[in-house]
Every structure is written in C-alpha cells, then in structure tokens.
Amino acid sequence: MLQVITADGDFDPKLVPDLSDEDLLKIHRFMLTVRRLNEKGMSLQRQGRLGFFMESTGQEACQIGAAYALSAQDWALPSYRDPGMCLVRGVPLATLLDQLMANSADESKGRSLPTHWSFRKWNVVSLSSPIGSKLLHAVGIAYAAKYKRDKLVCFTSMGEGATSQGEFHAAMNFAGVYRAPVVFFCENNQYAISLPARRQTASESFAIKAEAYGFEGVQVDGNDVLAVYKAVRSAVDKARSGGGPTLIEAVTYRMGGHSSSDDPSVYRNDEEVEMWKRRDPIARFTAYLTRKGILTESAVQKQSEEIDAYISRTVKERETVKPPAPSTLFTDVYSEMPWNLQEEAEEFMAEEGRE
Numbered sequence: 142m143l144q145v146i147t148a149d150g151d152f153d154p155k156l157v158p159d160l161s162d163e164d165l166l167k168i169h170r171f172m173l174t175v176r177r178l179n180e181k182g183m184s185l186q187r188q189g190r191l192g193f194f195m196e197s198t199g200q201e202a203c204q205i206g207a208a209y210a211l212s213a214q215d216w217a218l219p220s221y222r223d224p225g226m227c228l229v230r231g232v233p234l235a236t237l238l239d240q241l242m243a244n245s246a247d248e249s250k251g252r253s254l255p256t257h258w259s260f261r262k263w264n265v266v267s268l269s270s271p272i273g274s275k276l277l278h279a280v281g282i283a284y285a286a287k288y289k290r291d292k293l294v295c296f297t298s299m300g301e302g303a304t305s306q307g308e309f310h311a312a313m314n315f316a317g318v319y320r321a322p323v324v325f326f327c328e329n330n331q332y333a334i335s336l337p338a339r340r341q342t343a344s345e346s347f348a349i350k351a352e353a354y355g356f357e358g359v360q361v362d363g364n365d366v367l368a369v370y371k372a373v374r375s376a377v378d379k380a381r382s383g384g385g386p387t388l389i390e391a392v393t394y395r396m397g398g399h400s401s402s403d404d405p406s407v408y409r410n411d412e413e414v415e416m417w418k419r420r421d422p423i424a425r426f427t428a429y430l431t432r433k434g435i436l437t438e439s440a441v442q443k444q445s446e447e448i449d450a451y452i453s454r455t456v457k458e459r460e461t462v463k464p465p466a467p468s469t470l471f472t473d474v475y476s477e478m479p480w481n482l483q484e485e486a487e488e489f490m491a492e493e494g495r496e
C-alpha cells in the first residue's frame with residue numbers, strides 16, 4: 142500500500158510529490174472546508190433545513206488528493222461522497238449548496254437527490270444513483286475522447302460496494318480491451334451501508350481486481366492526501382499519454398453514517414471508530430505541514446473559524462433562493478409535450494395557489 146505520510150506526520154522524502162508550499166496549504170484548506178461542510182450539512186438536515194445529506198467525514202484526503210491531480214479539461218464522475226472534488230474543480234460553495242437545497246438556482250433544477258452532483262460547466266457529469274452505473278458512462282466518455290484524439294482523461298470514483306455490480310466488470314473489461322483513458326478510483330471506506338468490506342469480496346484486495354482485466358491496480362492509503370495525489374497523478378499521466386486505465390483502491394473509513402437516514406452504531410463498534418479516528422487524514426496532514434514549518438495549530442484553528450463563518454453566511458444567503466417553480470415538473474422531458482401531459486399540467490397549475 143502506497144503511503145507517503147505516516148499517521149504521526151513522519152514521511153519519506155523520496156516519495157513526497159512535487160507540490161509547492163502554496164498548493165500544500167490550498168489542499169489543507171480544501172480538506173478543512175469539506176470537514177466543516179459535512180458538519181454543517183448534518184446539522185442542517187437535523188434542523189429540517191436540508192431534506193437529505195450524505196456525509197464524507199474521514200474521506201477528505203481521497204476527495205481532495207484525487208481531484209487535485211486532474212486538469213480542468215478532464216471529466217469527473219465523482220461519488221456522492223465527494224463534495225470536495227467539486228470544490229477543487231472550481232464549483233463555488235454557493236452552487237454546491239444550491240444542489241443540496243434543490244432550489245431554483247440549482248444547475249439541474251432541483252431534480253436530483255442532494256449530493257448527487259451535476260455541474261456541466263466544471264465537467265462534473267450528473268451522478269447516476271444506481272450504484273456502479275456511472276462507471277460505464279465514465280468508460281464511454283474516456284473512449285470517446287480517445288476516438289476523437291482529445292488529450293483528456295475521465296476520472297470516476299466509487300465505493301467498494303460498487304465493485305460487486307455487473308457494471309463494474311463490464312466497465313473494467315471495456316476499459317482494458319480498448320485501453321480507454323480512464324481512472325477508476327475506489328474509496329474503500331470499509332462499509333457499503335451496513336455491509337463490511339470483508340464480506341464484499343473474496344479477493345485479497347479491491348485493487349487486485351484490475352489484474353483480471355489486463356491493467357494495473359494500485360492500493361493507496363486513502364487517509365494520506367499526498368499518497369492519494371501521487372497515485373492518481375501517475376494514473377492520470379499514464380492515461381493521458383496513451384497508457385490506458387488504472388484502478389486505484391484508496392483504503393479509508395467512513396466516520397459518519399451512510400446517510401442522514403442511517404445509524405451506524407447498529408452495525409459497528411466504538412473501538413473500531415476510535416481506531417480510525419487516530420488515522421484522521423486532516424490531523425495527519427496538519428502534522429506533516431507543521432513539521433515542514435509552513436503551518437501552525439493556531440493558524441488551523443483560525444482558518445476553521447473563518448471557514449465556518451463563510452459556510453454559515455453562504456447557507457443563509459442560499460436559503461433566500463426560491464424553490465423551483467411547480468410548473469417545471471412538466472418541462473424538459475419532451476420537446477413537444479403530448480396532449481395528455483399538457484392536460485395534466487394545466488389541471489395541476491389550475492389548483493389554488495399555483496403560479
């Protein structure tokens with residue numbers, strides 16, 4: 142398993158990727174933002190201000206390290222647990238919140254489940270909810286790029302649960318045969334809802350599955366942001382230069398529940414959670430940057446407060462945006478609305494109070 146920084150912030154200088162101090166600090170700030178956004182998201186859901194939320198606390202290194210290795214022209218099909226990937230790609234926090242709030246400013250008009258990202262301007266493809274299905278979309282995009290000789294890479298992330306779906310195997314096979322410029326990133330966060338990873342597969346790892354399809358599988362410490370960046374960067378460079386696909390397994394842990402509708406204490410114990418807390422990706426990266434002398438604990442504290450204030454301000458502002466107009470329920474399905482739907486829409490809109 143590739144690891145650059147150990148749990149206490151020690152590191153092997155030979156493995157450290159070439160990133161400027163400015164980039165390292167940006168990466169750290171993105172990780173903090175995701176952590177605070179997760180806390181805010183759960184709290185808003187509990188207050189009835191968000192319908193649904195999916196936390197990704199503990200998986201910050203995966204999201205930020207991976208997204209940082211992509212270029213703007215690349216395509217990303219992130220998982221619902223990757224808000225940080227959207228932020229790194231340039232999606233403003235306000236736009237991310239519009240998606241979560243399903244309001245009228247949302248890029249997909251409030252039609253997707255919260256955390257099911259879709260941001261065309263930033264090459265983030267609509268997240269398809271059936272687990273595994275987007276892996277086929279990713280391979281299709283990658284193959285199209287190869288066919289058109291576009292020098293771009295398609296990146297997609299998934300949970301380890303997705304590797305049990307038929308689509309995973311079809312996508313991996315097609316990618317291998319056609320050497321599609323795709324990077325499969327499996328965030329092995331140890332659970333698919335309540336099912337532990339050890340019961341998900343009989344293989345010795347998730348990374349090893351790539352061998353059967355004729356390409357490289359790499360296992361990386363998913364709580365080590367520099368290791369994630371390094372592995373994804375090398376897979377992206379390989380894909381861009383015609384070397385074909387890679388499967389990366391990032392070993393991590395989902396600190397919270399599966400979603401705002403889940404209670405993880407029913408299927409896992411506190412000792413396990415405590416053990417993973419000691420491998421916290423942000424604490425580890427903070428320790429590394431502190432050792433390097435470019436960050437202090439008090440600066441982190443100050444930044445966290447600033448980020449909290451920024452998130453709260455943006456939430457309040459986006460809460461003033463109206464919900465989508467009810468009439469939009471009927472639009473964007475047919476170019477010419479059939480008579481029966483037209484009648485239904487008219488009846489619906491004639492009901493009292495509808496505008």
Ligand SMILES: Cc1ncc(C[n+]2csc(CCOP(=O)(O)OP(=O)(O)O)c2C)c(N)n1
Binds near residue numbers: 299301302333
């Ligand atoms: C085909 C399909 N089956 C079941 C579900 C319900 N479902 C939603 S998320 C999930 C677990 C996915 O686990 P994993 O792929 O490991 O990702 P994680 O949630 O851990 O990030 C399931 C079973 C679904 N969305 N699609």
